[in-house]
Amino acid sequence: MFSASPKKYPARIVLTVLAALWLSLAPSGCRRAATPASTAELVTTFNALRDDPQRHLEIVWLGSPYAEGGQPGSWLQRRLEEQFNLSLEVSFMPVFSYDKLLKLRLTGGQIPEVFWLRNAGEVRRAAAHGFITEVPYETLAHHAPAYLRLLERHAPDAWLLSLVDGRNFGIPTFTTTVARLPQTGVWNRTWLERVGIKKTPGTLVEMEEALRRFRTGDPDRDGQQDTFGMCPWRPGSSSGSGTLDRSFEEIFGAFGVMQNGWMLHEGRVVWGATLPGARLALETLRRWYADGLIHPDYMTLPIGNLEVRSQLFKGKVGYIMGFNLGNYGVFEKKYPTSLQSLHQAIHPGEELAPGWFPIGPDGHRGVRTWDGSIGGVIVFGPQLVRAPEKLVRVLAMFDALARDPELFIELRVGRRGLHWDWNEDYGIRKRAPYDTRAVASAELMGEGITNQIDNNYGYFAPFSAPQEVVDRHTIPAARQFQETYMRPEWGLSDVLLMADTVPSAYKYLHRLVDLQATTFTEIIIGKRPIEAFDDFVVRWRAEGGDMLTREANELYLQKQAIRARVAAFLVAEKSPAPPAP
Amino acid sequence: MTPAPSLSPRHLTARAPTRTFRQRHGGLFLLLAPALVYFAVFHYAPMVGLILAFKKFISAEGIFGSAWVGLDNFRELFTNPQFRAALGNTFVISALRLVFGFFAPIVLALMLNELRVLWFKKAVQTVTYIPYLLSWVILGGIFLLMFSTTGPINQAIAQFSGSPVSFLSNDFWFLFLLIVTGVWHSVGYGAVIYLAAIAGISPELYEASTVDGANRWHQVRHITLPSLAPTIVVLLILNLGHIMNAGFDQIYNLYNPVVYGVSDIVDTYALRLLMQLEFGLSTATDLIKSVIGLGLLVAANAIARRATNGEQGIF
Numbered sequence: 001m002f003s004a005s006p007k008k009y010p011a012r013i014v015l016t017v018l019a020a021l022w023l024s025l026a027p028s029g030c031r032r033a034a035t036p037a038s039t040a041e042l043v044t045t046f047n048a049l050r051d052d053p054q055r056h057l058e059i060v061w062l063g064s065p066y067a068e069g070g071q072p073g074s075w076l077q078r079r080l081e082e083q084f085n086l087s088l089e090v091s092f093m094p095v096f097s098y099d100k101l102l103k104l105r106l107t108g109g110q111i112p113e114v115f116w117l118r119n120a121g122e123v124r125r126a127a128a129h130g131f132i133t134e135v136p137y138e139t140l141a142h143h144a145p146a147y148l149r150l151l152e153r154h155a156p157d158a159w160l161l162s163l164v165d166g167r168n169f170g171i172p173t174f175t176t177t178v179a180r181l182p183q184t185g186v187w188n189r190t191w192l193e194r195v196g197i198k199k200t201p202g203t204l205v206e207m208e209e210a211l212r213r214f215r216t217g218d219p220d221r222d223g224q225q226d227t228f229g230m231c232p233w234r235p236g237s238s239s240g241s242g243t244l245d246r247s248f249e250e251i252f253g254a255f256g257v258m259q260n261g262w263m264l265h266e267g268r269v270v271w272g273a274t275l276p277g278a279r280l281a282l283e284t285l286r287r288w289y290a291d292g293l294i295h296p297d298y299m300t301l302p303i304g305n306l307e308v309r310s311q312l313f314k315g316k317v318g319y320i321m322g323f324n325l326g327n328y329g330v331f332e333k334k335y336p337t338s339l340q341s342l343h344q345a346i347h348p349g350e351e352l353a354p355g356w357f358p359i360g361p362d363g364h365r366g367v368r369t370w371d372g373s374i375g376g377v378i379v380f381g382p383q384l385v386r387a388p389e390k391l392v393r394v395l396a397m398f399d400a401l402a403r404d405p406e407l408f409i410e411l412r413v414g415r416r417g418l419h420w421d422w423n424e425d426y427g428i429r430k431r432a433p434y435d436t437r438a439v440a441s442a443e444l445m446g447e448g449i450t451n452q453i454d455n456n457y458g459y460f461a462p463f464s465a466p467q468e469v470v471d472r473h474t475i476p477a478a479r480q481f482q483e484t485y486m487r488p489e490w491g492l493s494d495v496l497l498m499a500d501t502v503p504s505a506y507k508y509l510h511r512l513v514d515l516q517a518t519t520f521t522e523i524i525i526g527k528r529p530i531e532a533f534d535d536f537v538v539r540w541r542a543e544g545g546d547m548l549t550r551e552a553n554e555l556y557l558q559k560q561a562i563r564a565r566v567a568a569f570l571v572a573e574k575s576p577a578p579p580a581p
Numbered sequence: 582m583t584p585a586p587s588l589s590p591r592h593l594t595a596r597a598p599t600r601t602f603r604q605r606h607g608g609l610f611l612l613l614a615p616a617l618v619y620f621a622v623f624h625y626a627p628m629v630g631l632i633l634a635f636k637k638f639i640s641a642e643g644i645f646g647s648a649w650v651g652l653d654n655f656r657e658l659f660t661n662p663q664f665r666a667a668l669g670n671t672f673v674i675s676a677l678r679l680v681f682g683f684f685a686p687i688v689l690a691l692m693l694n695e696l697r698v699l700w701f702k703k704a705v706q707t708v709t710y711i712p713y714l715l716s717w718v719i720l721g722g723i724f725l726l727m728f729s730t731t732g733p734i735n736q737a738i739a740q741f742s743g744s745p746v747s748f749l750s751n752d753f754w755f756l757f758l759l760i761v762t763g764v765w766h767s768v769g770y771g772a773v774i775y776l777a778a779i780a781g782i783s784p785e786l787y788e789a790s791t792v793d794g795a796n797r798w799h800q801v802r803h804i805t806l807p808s809l810a811p812t813i814v815v816l817l818i819l820n821l822g823h824i825m826n827a828g829f830d831q832i833y834n835l836y837n838p839v840v841y842g843v844s845d846i847v848d849t850y851a852l853r854l855l856m857q858l859e860f861g862l863s864t865a866t867d868l869i870k871s872v873i874g875l876g877l878l879v880a881a882n883a884i885a886r887r888a889t890n891g892e893q894g895i896f
């Protein structure tokens with residue numbers, strides 16, 4: 001076996017080992033999928049099939065990452081498996097690293113049969129790499145007509161989330177409350193009173209005055225000038241995941257600008273941050289920062305609600321704006337983990353108050369909302385082209401969820417009387433032992449924690465309940481809060497739903513978002529003059545912005561066509577309308 | 582006494598080849614095998630993937646099935662202003678690290694070597710080594726708090742001069758912070774290597790120099806440093822090879838949008854590409870890094886050999 005020659009022996013052994021390893025490892029990188037089928041072929045394959053409920057199916061399922069603490073074999077899973085004759089292989093990934101871990105899993109060749117993608121950019125990338133299969137509109141209209149009608153009613157533009165080169169690559173989801181209603185800022189009411197302000201500021205001028213008094217009027221009564229006015233969401237993206245800049249949304253809104261999305265301006269689709277209103281907002285913020293009205297470290301604090309909240313708790317600032325931080329539950333002492341309760345645990349007696357979106361000099365106000373969907377697309381691995389019965393079963397499940405609100409609610413928060421009771425003060429209230437976080441998370445896949453049926457984060461039911469079902473499960477006090485502080489007309493929505501629905505966004509948007517975050521922050525903290533804004537607009541356009549704007553305008557025209565197409569397929573299906581909930 | 586068997590030199594040389602190579606060195610190769618396998622599996626086999634730098638990678642088509650695009654990926658990188666900026670930043674940060682960071686462990690090792698109280702020497706060594714064991718995720722959080730405009734460092738500055746320093750948002754101070762905390766983080770680890778080299782210097786040299794009337798300073802200059810020179814040269818060459826690694830962990834945990842301009846390095850840039858599943862571009866980025874690193878390593882080695890007439894250098 002071995003040569004007796006001392007010279008050849010080591011070289012041969014090393015080469016043999018290397019060659020063997022290369023040969024054994026290299027094929028793992030050269031996976032080759034079957035040539036993707038054409039839309040027409042897929043329609044034929046998928047639509048010819050009828051769901052056979054008697055047939056037991058096994059599906060590898062990776063639901064949305066918001067099922068924190070979820071466990072395999074939970075009550076929700078058993079419920080679903082029983083109803084739809086399934087065996088599910090479920091897995092969970094932490095919400096903040098979902099995008100990264102999922103990519104590792106996909107590129108490693110372990111593609112789940114059904115999984116969740118965050119937004120249009122992720123769908124486009126997954127489609128480009130062959131990780132997901134096309135699901136033609138015809139197929140969805142054929143197998144899930146009730147769901148498509150719900151989508152048409154709640155988020156007609158959501159089709160932009162799953163659109164890749166004119167074809168559809170998944171089931172877009174919709175969201176009711178969170179997507180429709182703008183979220184307010186939070187004031188420290190006690191501080192306002194201490195500095196002599198009776199009414200929560202309603203205009204930009206009043207807001208500036210209040211923040212100024214927070215800085216100079218010693219609202220924490222410690223005899224030192226150690227307080228600032230406000231702390232916004234940290235600018236920029238934290239992890240290279242393309243999170244949009246949400247800092248100072250309400251201030252930009254006061255100048256009629258949504259700085260992180262596509263707006264209609266003089267009949268054309270434009271990027272909000274390049275509008276003249278953004279410059280005016282920056283001038284205001286620059287002055288505020290110089291005067292200490294803004295937390296001096298706002299741009300270097302860790303990103304996230306926790307940090308924004310902690311600045312309020314520490315008594316550094318008297319106004320904060322976070323993400324989903326300004327809704328009914330936040331200000332209620334009856335919820336032990338509400339912002340109000342947590343704040344009072346540190347500062348007994350101090351009251352928080354919801355803010356008004358400040359009205360700017362030209363009467364503008366508002367913050368970003370979404371036209372019915374905050375993202376979330378259910379997609380299917382390419383292997384389902386060879387196992388179309390699984391895809392058909394999942395669509396049947398979606399349709400059943402859309403037709404039957406009771407089933408939907410069970411698959412979100414569990415069974416009434418077993419997991420929860422209705423309470424006029426609290427709404428859905430968990431029964432013991434599901435009122436403890438650990439049990440609720442394990443059995444109810446994280447849904448037990450939030451009790452919400454109006455977001456699109458469900459692990460198995462990844463869309464929102466229809467509006468009327470949400471209304472029926474909203475307690476009067478919460479509805480009143482929404483009607484007072486979170487009026488839909490104060491929401492600024494993206495005409496293309498989200499910034500990254502534009503085809504070339506994956507290539508340019510991230511660096512443009514970085515450029516914007518850097519320039520805007522530098523202007524606000526006084527590192528660069530306000531004229532840097534004009535340079536920013538020039539650079540933004542030159543470094544991909546012009547291209548994106550052109551595509552955005554094309555997409556704007558296209559979205560009406562998609563809507564019409566889906567409607568036509570639904571009419572062609574002539575399926576019975578879902579019963580009124 | 583039995584007479585010793587006759588073992589002529591001729592006898593030895595004639596016999597050696599007849600004993601198989603396997604019998605003579607098999608054991609050694611067995612010992613070497615795990616290391617060879619490790620390098621083959623984790624360092625050489627993955628190099629197949631380098632062809633991605635010249636391809637437009639589509640996962641479904643695999644590494645070999647994806648289409649060749651020639652130098653398109655490189656062209657795209659070098660026409661991208663962000664990449665060029667990242668490349669420049671990487672050089673600047675690395676050069677600063679080398680200038681300020683390379684000699685710090687040598688100085689620390691020399692000073693530790695002069696300590697005669699053993700417990701104190703051990704204590705200093707431990708204290709300077711500990712930071713190396715802490716992850717930048719933790720350190721990042723600590724430094725962000727310490728150096729914020731309302732943090733303890735600025736509070737102390739306020740006691741003296743009054744005006745706070747924006748360590749985290751000013752380009753100069755941010756670089757300063759990167760370098761200083763970087764040195765602090767790794768100085769203890771670096772010093773261990775030099776201390777080991779110092780321990781290997783023959784005590785006779787010091788004794789002889791004492792007889793000749795040398796003081797401590799003379800000994801450091803004429804015995805310790807010259808004896809350390811080979812270690813210093815080897816580490817310098819190796820460091821140059823790593824110059825394109827400007828400290829991803831540290832920067833990723835400390836930077837913010839205001840200092841992207843000076844702190845966005847090739848690695849942070851490549852991470853963003855990877856997150857967008859741009860495998861071709863990000864492989865090209867890493868290939869550029871490796872080629873530059875290799876070039877510097879070879880050049881540094883050549884210079885070291887020429888300067889010492891071929892006595893020093895690693896190959």
